[in-house]
Amino acid sequence: MTDAASAERRVRIPAAHDRADLATFLGRALRLDESTVVRLHRRRDGLIAAWVRTGFDALAVRVLSGAVTPADTCVAADGLRAALTAPGAGESIDPGWAVDSAWRGSLPPEEGYVHVDDVPARVLVDLAQRGVAVTREQGAQGPPVSLLAQEVLEVSGGGTTVGVPMRLVFALNGMGFVPTGSTAGATAEIDLARIDPAEVVRVRATATWLRLDARYGSVYLRRGGGIGLNVL
Structure with missing residues (x-):
C-alpha cells in the first residue's frame, strides 16, 4: 500500500469513549471468531456503523x-482493535488493509422496521443460559444446528408475529449487548437476579430481516436463514 493510499483510508472517531466502545465491541466479536472482519459503513445520518459476523449466521x-x-x-477486526488501543492512539486511525472481498453479504436496511414488541432482557439471557446447558448436556463442541435453528420465543405486535431463533439469542448474548450488572464473562455465569427487571430488548422486523436492539448494540438475522450475497 502506498503512503497516498494509506492516507485516503482513515477512520476518525473524535470521542475517546466511542473509541473505547468500538475496541470493546471488536474484542467481543474476536472472541466469537478470531479471524473476523469488520465492515465500516457511513450511514445516511452521518454516523458510522461497525458490522461484524457473529459466527451464528447473525450480524452485529x-x-x-x-x-x-x-x-x-x-478490514481485519484484530488490526483495527490494535490500532484503537495502541499507546498514543488518537481520533484519526489507519484502519489497515482493505479486505472487502472477505464480506459478500448484503447489509440490512437502515429503515423500514416494524416495532413488534419489547422483551425483558432477563428472558433472553435466561434462554441463552438454557441453550448453553443443553449444549453441555449433549457433550457438543458447540451448539448443534438443530438448537440454533429452534425458535425459542414468539413475539407479536405491530400487526406481525415473529419467531426468534436461538442463534439470534446466542449472538445477542455472545456480543455482551445486554447490561447484566456483573463482570461475568461466560453466559452461564451471569446472575439473572442482577439484571434490571426494567431492562428490555426491542424486537423489530421487516419482511426480510429480524432485529434485536439492546442497550449496547443490535443483532440482525435474515428471515428465512442465510445472508444474502452482495459484492461490495
Whole structure:
C-alpha cells in the first residue's frame, strides 16, 4: 500500500469513549471468531456503523459518531482493535488493509422496521443460559444446528408475529449487548437476579430481516436463514 493510499483510508472517531466502545465491541466479536472482519459503513445520518459476523449466521452492529474514508470498507477486526488501543492512539486511525472481498453479504436496511414488541432482557439471557446447558448436556463442541435453528420465543405486535431463533439469542448474548450488572464473562455465569427487571430488548422486523436492539448494540438475522450475497 502506498503512503497516498494509506492516507485516503482513515477512520476518525473524535470521542475517546466511542473509541473505547468500538475496541470493546471488536474484542467481543474476536472472541466469537478470531479471524473476523469488520465492515465500516457511513450511514445516511452521518454516523458510522461497525458490522461484524457473529459466527451464528447473525450480524452485529455498533453505531458511533465519526467518519470513515472510503464510506464503505472492510478490514481485519484484530488490526483495527490494535490500532484503537495502541499507546498514543488518537481520533484519526489507519484502519489497515482493505479486505472487502472477505464480506459478500448484503447489509440490512437502515429503515423500514416494524416495532413488534419489547422483551425483558432477563428472558433472553435466561434462554441463552438454557441453550448453553443443553449444549453441555449433549457433550457438543458447540451448539448443534438443530438448537440454533429452534425458535425459542414468539413475539407479536405491530400487526406481525415473529419467531426468534436461538442463534439470534446466542449472538445477542455472545456480543455482551445486554447490561447484566456483573463482570461475568461466560453466559452461564451471569446472575439473572442482577439484571434490571426494567431492562428490555426491542424486537423489530421487516419482511426480510429480524432485529434485536439492546442497550449496547443490535443483532440482525435474515428471515428465512442465510445472508444474502452482495459484492461490495
